[in-house]
Amino acid sequence: MNSNPGVNRYLKDKAMDHIDHALGRPVDPLGETYRNHFATDAGGKQAQQFAASPNWEKVGQRDDMAFFGVTDIGKWALKDHLKAIGDPWARYAVTWEGHTVVIAAKSIGNAKYSTYLDVSDSYSELKFVDFAREAKVRRAAA
Known part of the structure; x- marks a missing residue:
């Protein structure tokens, strides 16, 4: 289970x-x-x-490519920026039939539907209305 899922966003x-x-x-x-x-x-x-930026540190170089990693200062800068722009993404824990997954979503409803889409690949007879009735969703702790 990935406790810090990725999101599809452009800043x-x-x-x-x-x-x-x-x-x-x-x-x-x-x-x-x-x-x-x-x-x-x-x-x-x-x-x-x-x-030259405190947000980055050079972590290596190979041939003509330089590799940089984000510093803790950079991570905090991004967190503050996401808060300032009102980024809607959050972690949600969705539990269905005794299994819990943590996903990134923009709302509880979005988390439930996204999880249903993943589950319905394996359970083709499952209807969303039935999944929605049985699944439990909560905001996952940071």
């Missing part, structure tokens, strides 16, 4: 979008993420900007 602020991308677009930038890297041209303008 207009390009600096924050790069941080979000490097972390794998997690619902919570401060939580454990499955990745933390961004590759760019080692001699390029972007590498220079990253090297």
